[in-house]
Amino acid sequence: MTAQVQSINQPKDAAKPRDVPSMMDFDGSEMSNAANAEETKNIYYKEIDILKQKVASSAAPEELKVQMGTMIQRLERMARTGVYSREYDIMNNYVDWIIKYPWDKYADENLDIKNVKKVLDSNHYGLDSVKERILQYLAVRKLLLDKKDFKAVEKSPVICMVGLQGIGKTTMAKSIAKALNRPFYRVSMGAIGSVLEVRGRDKSIEGAEPGQIVKAIVRTGVRNPIILLDELDKASGQSGLLADVMATMLEILDPEQNTTYRDHYIDFPIDLSQIMFIVSGNKLGTFSAALMDRLEIIKMPSYTDEEKQVIARDYLLPRVRAATGLLEDQLQFTPDIWPMILRPLGYDSGIRSLQRLIENMAREAALQIVMGEKTQVIISAENFKAYLPKYTVA
Secondary structure, eight states, rough: OOHHHHHHHSTTTTOOOOOOOOOHHHHHHHHHHHHHHHHHHHHHHHHHHHHHHHHHSOOOHHHHHHHHHHHHHHHHHHHHHHHOOHHHHHHHHHHHHHHHOOOTTTOOOOOHHHHHHHHHHOOOOOOOOHHHHHHHHHHHHHHHHHHHHHHHTTTEEEEEOOOTTTTHHHHHHHHHHHHHHOOOEEETTTOOOOOOHOOOOOTTTTTTTOOHHHHHHHHHSSSSEEEEEEEEEGGSHHHHHHHHHHHHHHHHHHHGGGEEEETTTTOOOOOOOEEEEEEESSSSSSSSSHHHTTTTEEOOOOOHHHHHHHHIIIIIHHHHHHHHHHHTTTTEGGGGGHHHHOOOTSSOOOHHHHHHHHHHHHHHHHHHHHSSSSSSEEEETTTTTTTTTGOOOO
16 A cells, blocks of 8 residues: 555656755855855955055155055955955055155265266267266256255256267266266157156056156166156157147256156155256257256267277277177277278268177178188278178178
């Protein structure tokens, strides 16, 4: 009877009922999820604690620390809801830039004018009028510093070197930095696409970074580096954008404004008055009148052929030998060769092009020596065409 009832109530081909999880299973799953959530929150809070420690250990102004503290409190509230990771990355990057900024670090300037003259003479042949102007500028700066007239120092005009490509503007700026014992950084202003490249982007934008000026300060590691704003005349071909760039440059270079310069990313007033800015360009036609008032224009003339021969023989050739691994006795130039390689294409192409030409000739000599064809190469008026790049041979 029991078997019949069982067969009636439960046919052979009937599907077996699915296993239903017990209440113990539900409780275990919920406990596991709760544990994971708690562990994630603990990780968030540890990350937030690290941010707090970074802010506390930084040399940033107290006002900025308070501002960052408010942002961290917002992160803590977000950590409780779980919407956190993107905001944390933005905040972490921002704090890292604040920590890297040298709020209290300065280079010890060496304003020994005799040493400056020695360095300029050792790195640059000729250009006596240019070096004289630079020495005069630095001499006035030294006198003002000796009198502790810091306001007058800050209001000193900005050196602006104007001349053709390859004339030595960047090298001259590097020499000034070396002589003064201050870190050097070059900011290329040519064809700048947006003012935001100079001023930075808002930190709330993903992937945002500070502008070029703040980056230059961070990378030199001091608040008083020498920054070269190179090729400022080529900032932009668009009149509207060029006007914006010139307005931004005026704010950076004008002592009445640059003590409270505000980068969009840092979003806090930064004092740029301790920086020695140098401007370079090929021409002055694109500079605004207001900016011109802040510049000490130094025109850099072209070298004469006689000066170029000395530069090529005494400055460029030793540098090229070192760069190509050749010894002095392995590569030599006869005295009569220099006038012939100054203008291989019939026109004056600048010191940089002259250096490239000597490099090409040195590489051809290096090839011959490595191939075992020669042990010493002497380039003279009779054979120099064989060492010139093919496009320069008439």
